[in-house]
Amino acid sequence: MTTEDTRVGDVLGALADPTRRRLLDLLVARGEATATALAGQLPVTRQAVVKHLAVLEAAGLVAGERVGREVRYSVRAPALDATARWMAGLAAQWDRRLQTIKRIAESGG
Amino acid sequence: MTTEDTRVGDVLGALADPTRRRLLDLLVARGEATATALAGQLPVTRQAVVKHLAVLEAAGLVAGERVGREVRYSVRAPALDATARWMAGLAAQWDRRLQTIKRIAESGG
DNA sequence: CCCATGTGCAACTCTGGGGTTGCAGATTGA
DNA sequence: TCAATCTGCAACCCCAGAGTTGCACATGGG
Numbered sequence: 484m485t486t487e488d489t490r491v492g493d494v495l496g497a498l499a500d501p502t503r504r505r506l507l508d509l510l511v512a513r514g515e516a517t518a519t520a521l522a523g524q525l526p527v528t529r530q531a532v533v534k535h536l537a538v539l540e541a542a543g544l545v546a547g548e549r550v551g552r553e554v555r556y557s558v559r560a561p562a563l564d565a566t567a568r569w570m571a572g573l574a575a576q577w578d579r580r581l582q583t584i585k586r587i588a589e590s591g592g
Numbered sequence: 593m594t595t596e597d598t599r600v601g602d603v604l605g606a607l608a609d610p611t612r613r614r615l616l617d618l619l620v621a622r623g624e625a626t627a628t629a630l631a632g633q634l635p636v637t638r639q640a641v642v643k644h645l646a647v648l649e650a651a652g653l654v655a656g657e658r659v660g661r662e663v664r665y666s667v668r669a670p671a672l673d674a675t676a677r678w679m680a681g682l683a684a685q686w687d688r689r690l691q692t693i694k695r696i697a698e699s700g701g
Numbered sequence: 702c703c704c705a706t707g708t709g710c711a712a713c714t715c716t717g718g719g720g721t722t723g724c725a726g727a728t729t730g731a
Numbered sequence: 732t733c734a735a736t737c738t739g740c741a742a743c744c745c746c747a748g749a750g751t752t753g754c755a756c757a758t759g760g761g
Contacts, residue, residue, distance in 0.1 A: 627738080662737060663737090
């Protein structure tokens with residue numbers, strides 16, 4: 484039943500959108516950035532970026548810190564790492580399944 | 593720029609939907625199953641299942657094989673495995689980034 | 702203080718896609 | 732052959748969410 488953790492669903496949902504993946508790229512490259520600055524690098528408005536950042540933050544992939552009148556966002560690795568491990572585990576499980584089925588098919592005729 | 597491979601986007605998009613994740617679970621558990629059989633295990637119609645299977649197949653996560661009048665679907669591990677590796681690599685990259693930033697902050701400030 | 706700049710909130714549009722229904726086209730078994 | 736069963740196609744509904752616009756609210760600098 485693959486530990487259907489809500490976290491995993493949130494991360495996958497967050498990563499499913501190409502704009503959000505680009506945002507993550509930009510954040511990794513810059514280390515830190517505000518929504519306004521990020522919007523300058525993308526073909527969407529600041530408000531759209533803000534919404535995307537909210538989704539990413541809910542998934543634990545980024546975190547925003549208020550500094551004066553601006554909010555600086557930066558990337559958070561653990562949530563992504565956890566999901567990567569979950570997927571790798573799932574892939575391994577599938578592989579075992581496929582091996583078992585193949586073995587049964589070969590021995591059983 | 594994190595190898596923005598279309599494949600990765602397809603897999604992430606496919607995995608983002610909870611019904612599709614359940615379908616994969618069912619397929620792993622059963623080894624093989626038809627859309628009709630799978631629909632019997634879910635609170636959706638056969639047609640919905642068919643659409644989901646089409647998405648999963650386009651992402652390379654499942655494959656359908658025609659046997660007589662039915663189509664038997666089964667899971668394919670490689671695409672999932674590749675995406676898992678992509679994510680793990682991304683997580684590692686982020687970690688390195690964060691370490692670098694932290695080091696700079698400590699030495700410089 | 703006043704203005705520039707950046708964030709926050711709300712209402713709105715519109716497309717994608719998850720889901721359904723209905724029916725036509727295969728295939729098997731009696 | 733004929734009925735039962737399964738797949739395939741097409742049209743349709745509906746809503747979540749990606750994106751926009753407009754304006755009000757904070758904050759920092761001159």
